[in-house]
Structures are given as structure tokens and as C-alpha cells.
Amino acid sequence: MRRPDRPRRAAALLAAAALALAGCSDGGDSSGLPADEGAGTAIGGDGVRLGILGECEGPFGGFHEDAVGGTVLAMVNHAGAEAASPTSAVDGFTGAEAAGTPIELVGVGCGDDTADRILQEVRRLVEQLGANVIIGPLSGDEGIAVAEYAKEHPDLTVLSGISGSQEQTLQVQAPNYFRFFGDGAMWNAGLGDILHNQEGWDSVAVIADDYSFGHTSAAGFIAEFCGVGGQVDARIFPPLGTTDYSSYIAQLPGPDEVDGYFWAVGGTGTQAALEAFVNAKGDLTGDQHAGNLFFNPDLAQALGTDIAGAYVGGFATLPGDVTTPAIDEYLASADAAWESLPGGVSGNEPAPPSTAAAFGFFYGYYSAGVALIRGLEVVDGDVSDPSALHEALSGLTVDLPYGSVSLDENRSGVVDVGLSQLVLGDDGAVVQEAVAVIPQVDQSFGGAFGPDTPSPSREFPSCEERDVPWEGDAIPVVDGVPQR
Template identity: 80%
Template sequence: MSGPKLRKALVLLVSAGLALVTGCAGDGDDSAGLPADQQNSVAGGSGSGDGIRLGILGQCEGPFGGFHEDVVAGTTLALARFAGATPESSTSALEGFSGAEVAGTPIELVGIGCGDDTADRVVQEVRRLVEQLGANVIIGPLSGDEGIAIAEYAKSNPELTVLAGISGSQEQTLQVQAPNYFRFYGDGAIWNAGLGDLLHNEEGWDTVAVIADDYSFGHTSAAGFIADFCGVGGKVTHRVFPPLGTTDYSSYIAALPGPDEVDGYFWAVGGTGTQAALEAFVNGQGDLSGDQHAGNLFFNPDLAQALGTDIAGAYVGGFATLPADVRTPEIEEYLAAADETWESIPGSLSGNEPAPPSVAAAFGFFYGYYTAGVALVEGLEAVGGDVSDLDAFHEAIAGLTLDLPYGEISLDENRSGIVDVGLSRLALDDSGNVVQETVAIVPGVDQTFGGTFSPDTPSPGRDFPACEERELPWEGNAIPVVDGVPQS
């Protein structure tokens, strides 16, 4: 289900009044990160009193369950840096924090929601946080369909303020347009801006096959690449959409053309499916070759390395952060702050084993929730900590321009991020390991994607957008990056 049908189903889901689920995670509770029906009450989370009563929507189960620690840590770091918060544990963000305050207004963590990438579960969780625990601000969610559901919930609950976490579906802002829902990052289409231009005009790809998860984020990510590649004159020959969470990709790989039939493949298969899908390609179509493959944010060096070094040369779309070869004083300060806030945290990039917090902080899941936390702080500062006038508070948030470690972010008229996109390539370092190197930055991309998308166009899906040439403002205008330094 996608597009208008999905949004209609989500509206019905929100309005149907799902049963509240008791319990929560965080604030020192041993059950942190468990599903709601397995959790105990949050310590101190009555939701009473003045100030900000914060609920964080994470995802502790499903394809992206490994990022649960990362996203809670992202918000916690923002509040530790700029609101005086103190984490309750030196080795896990899931234990919560205390002492956060902005302009005399306290920020209390009332609970951590546990999603599983489905709309029904995340609505259960947000209702528990808001209607049972009294949250008046939500940060999250993580994934595509979740974002559409929470945007619809926000639209039906105007007294709530929602700062999206890192959910990359397009519809949550461009179509739903809830005035109390804010996204300080790009969507999945934005993150692929310029990739098609690079592959067609610099690498000589004329034809490509696309394989993407069959849900809102996969559709959005594929839509951005298709609009970009076709916009500059390329042709998409096949579109294959395996369901999110697929374990056996063999039939979907068989539906792709052979390596001698197209110039390349674009992958937008994420979560636990990325490696399984790539392994199925090797088994069904032959070895991976970097000059014939490209992917979105999940196409990273760790997975590629596990499949062999021949993947070096493949291009990768952008995400909320930049690859490790780009280092500025602002980025270094941000990463150092993460290491000063905890001794270690079990982030996704360390296999959920204890590691320096900067490892997780350098990836976009952590960073998206960090930007939301910064936006909350700066929004509160803009109104002097007075949130009694929600219209003024929301107007202040909508007007923010955040000066962030990985670049400045402002919002468009639908309260969605206008961002710079970093494109990269997998390469071999001197030790023969696959690493990710930034090759270009595409500045100032918004979710209309050069006029491709609007509130009146269909939602990204299996058949939209069509493969059509159109002028794109960034064609030929990407800023080259050499040895981690933008050349402008």
C-alpha cells in the first residue's frame, strides 16, 4: 500500500482509537527498549507540571531495531550540550537523562517509545506517550511509514509539538502538512539529488535497473534517484520492489536484468535486508562490481566489505551526515562532545556492542535526532521558554535556521528541511579496506526536487515518478570534494 491509499489507511488508523498500551522505557527503567506491552512504568514520568514533557519515539524491533540506542542518544547529546542535561548512565542513552532546562523551562523525559517500523505500532506508542504519560513534545519517529502516521496524529492533535527524528518518507510533510510537525533534515528523495547526474554524465550510465524496499521510504528514495537519472537523460528499464523485511530475495533478483543488459543497478534496500539482497545478487547474477552498482544510505563500506572489495568504485547517495573523510572544526567538536557525554554506547555501527559514542554520532540516525533536539532548544530560546502560546512556539520553530555540525538547515513552507547533500564513493584505502569518500556536495535541495514533486503530484510509489527528462537546478553544479575538502 502506498501514496493516497496509505495516507487514508493511516488516517483511519489514528482516528480509530487504538487501545493504549501500559508502560514505557527510559529514565533508569530496566525495561528500556522493550515493546510497550513488556515495559514497566517510567520513573518520574507522571507528565504533570509545567514545562516540556518529552517523549522520544525510537525503534527497538523490526528491520531498524538496531538503531534504538543511536536515536535516543542523538536527542540526549543535544540536550546535554545546550540544555544542561545529564545522562543517567555513562554507557547507555536508554537510561534517560535529568536536569535539562532552557530559558527557565524544564525538559522532562517521560518515556521512550518502541516502534517496529509499522504504522499501527508507532501510533500505539505515541498515544501511550501523549495520552497516558502526558508528553507535549515528541521527537521521532525513525522510519518512513511511521513518519506518515505520526504526522497524521500530530495534525489531529494540535496541542502537540512533533520534531521528526529521521523518518525519510516524503508524504509526512509535503502531503500531510501538519502545522505542528517539523523535519530538520531531508527526505529520501533529497538524499539522492545529483547521484543520477553523476552516474549519467560522468560515469556514462544510460540505462539502470532500480531495486527498492516496497514501502514509503524505499519509494521516496527510489523516486529521487529516478527523477535525477531520468531528468538528465538516463532511462530506467526495471523497477523491482521487495517487501521490507524480506529474507529470501532470490525471486526479486531474478526479476532484474542481467549485468550485460543494463549499465548499472541502483539499490534502496535497507535495514536487515541490505546484505541479504546483495548476497542474493551475487548468487543469482554474479559478483558485484563497483562500476555497475550504486545505492542509497544503506549501501555502506561495512556491508560492501563483507561481500568483497570488488564493490570499490560504487557511488552512494547522501544522508544526514557526511562520510568520515570530511572533517571541520564543527564536526570534530560535535564528535568530541559525544565522547565526553558517555564512556561508551552500544550503537548500530559497532554491532550494538560498546564503542566510542562518536562512532554512532557520525551516522545519520543519531544525527537526525540530534538536530531535532537542537531545534527544540533553539525554539524554546526564541520564545523565552514560554510555550503557553503554541502558535508562537510553532512559528518560532518554523523560522529557525540551525547552524549545525554538518551544515546549515532551514525549513520550507511545509516545515521540511532544505539541506546540502553529500555524494560519496566506495574506495580502497592503503590497507585494502573499503572506505567511503565524499566526491561532491549538492547545495540547498528541497523536497520539491526542482519542481518534480508537489502536494498535488502522486506520492512516490512503484510507478511514480515517470522516467522523464526535466531541468534540475543542480545539474552540472555540484561542488566537487577532494580529499575531504569542498572545492568552493
């Protein structure tokens, strides 16, 4: 179906899936910041000594600039800082202060999506460089590892960057670990309801990356699709970073055996997996496919416009055709802070900073930075008692460009989720169009998940009917405007 052409920001923003393996801008140097040399001894007093856990290697290594940039922009917009470089966020910021307390960047860590590497980096930032606040990490397994580290170091304050695994807050429950965004399951809220009750899907095959975020993303879809009456006929989990998906695609039922396919394959795997599907199963039919945040219009460059019709789960931001004065002001502030930024969304080529700012990797780190500043304001800048800052952060409701975020009892975000669909614009190109908003989704996902339930996995959750609080209550979006 041909739709009117929408703002094209989403096409640029979500190019990430096909570009995630691009190298980081600092060439893989784990120091990440000139101030690393001797920073632990140079900074004293009672100020905030901040370390950022970036992601400069591995499947999401192209997003190192994006991750660091989000925190830098928060400091520029809300703490009076200046970006240290006009063309790179990794160079950090200067002059940040909240409630009279200086915020010094002592170092930037280089993650690679593995728990071992991120633990090395957080230990370096905290135990060698003297960081007392950490923002990050980016990826799922990393988040679990850093949450466990935080639990062992109660005087440390950690605000997750954009790590979407469920366990880091729901199971670990470190009182000094905070996540001001949703998890991967929450970002798929509403998708199962739409596909079963609106699009008529009764059966589905699920293919997802075999690690904590892939498990969490698939778990949210399965819990809802089965909850509203659907059936999952197959669950296939290729390892993250797979390059040849042919053996995994062979395990999927054919297009005439299920009503549809749900994809939670990220990084460069999204395009590679879909290409393998075309080679084995035949041409795509967009209305038989749905995906998590890694589905995007740029898949059409390699796969053709047949991907139009596919539904896409949410992310930390809302789809690009949803605009408000607050969103416009936020994006403009990124363009004012730098001349250009390389990053995963742009294939690590210089691009308008607002391109990165509208994507969830950047925005998650921005949200964490704003939350830190607001927490410091509550305690009047006094960080001598970390528990007071932790209490302040736990009780915050933070007004952010894409909607306010409060925390649940496990210090994880309660958020609005925006769903979208890939459609054909007037010029025949595939664009992303917002279709619905699910308001105030929390980590329990309507009771499907809790501290005592198993972690999302290849087997959990089971496929069973359950109450889905938002079934039939999604807020439709018309021409980019939620009809609240």
C-alpha cells in the same frame, strides 16, 4: 582504482546496514524509561514534557540507543543536561532547561517500523504520560502516521527524528510537525547526474524496499536520472524485511542488459540482496552499482572488494572523511557525554559514542533536539501558547555540525547533500570517500515533487526528462574538503 587511505570513520559508521536487526538494549520493553511509571502525573507546570519515539524492534530495531542518544546529546550540549547513565542513552537525561523552562523526559516509545505500533506509542506518551512535545519517529511509514496524529492534535509539537518518507511533510502538512533534515529523495540528489553524465550510464535497473522510504529514495534517483536523460529499464520492490531475495533478483535484467543498478534496500536486506545478486548474476562490478545510504564499506566483508567503485547517496550527515572543527567538536562531545554506547552501528556492542553520533539516525534526533531548544529560546521558554512555539520553529535556521538547516513552507529541511564513493585505500580495504556536495536541496527536488503530485510509489515518478537545477553544478570534494 587505488586511492590514498582516508579517515576510517565511515567504515565504522555505516556498518549499520548489515547490523540493523540487532536487538534493542532494553530487551524490547516498550516502556523504555524508568520514569514512565507515573510520569504523567509527576510532571506539571508549564514546562516541556518530552517523549521520544525510538525504534527498538523490527528491521531497524538495533538503532534504539542511537535515536534516543541523539536527543540526549542535544540536551547535554545545549540545555545543561547530564546523561543519566554512562553506558546507555535510553536511560535519558536530567537537568535540562532552555530559556528558564525545564525539559523533562516522560517516556521513550518503542517503534517497530509499522504505523500501527508507532501510533500506539505516541498515544501512550501523549495521552497517558502527558507529553506535550514529541521527538521522532525513525522510519518512513511511522513518520506519515505520526504527522497525521499531530494534525489531529494541534497543541502538540512534533519534531521528526530521522523518518525519510516524503509524504509526512509534503502531503500531510501538519502545522505542528517539523523535520530538520531532508527526505529520502533529497539524499540522492546529484547521484543520477554523476552516473549519467560522468560515468556514462544510459540505462539502469532499480531495486528498492516496498514501503514509503524505499519508494521515496528510489523516486529521487529516478527523477534525476531520467531528468538528465537516462532510462529506467526495471523497477523491482521486495517487501521490507525480505530474507530470500532470489525471486526478486531473477526479475532484474542481466549485467549485459543495463549499464547499472541502483539499490535502495536497507536493514539487513542490503547484504542479503547483493549476495542473491552474486549468486544469480555473477560477481559484482562496483562501477556498475550505486546505492542509497545503506551502501557501506562493510559490505566488502561478505562480498569482497569488488564493491569498490560503487557510488553512494547521502544521508543526514556528510561522508566520514569530511571534517571541520564543528564536526570534530560535536563528535568529541558525544565521547564526553558517555563512556560507551551500544547501537546499530556497532552491532549493539559497547563502542565509542562518537561512532553512533556520526551516523544519520543519531544525528537526525540530535538535530531535532537542538531545534527544539532554539525554538524555546525564541519564545523565551513560554510554552503556554503552542502556536507561538510552532511559529518560532517554522522560522528557524539552525546551525548544526554538518551545516545549517532552514525549513521550507511545509516545515521540512533544506539541506546540503554529500555524495560518496566506495574506493580501495592504500591498505587494500574498501573505504568511503566523499566526492561531491549538492548545496541547499529542497523537498520539491527541482519541481519534480509537490503537494499535488502523487506520493512516491512503484510507478511514480515516471521516467521523463525534466529540469535538474544542480545538473553539472555539484561541488567537488577533494581530500575531504568541499571546493566551494
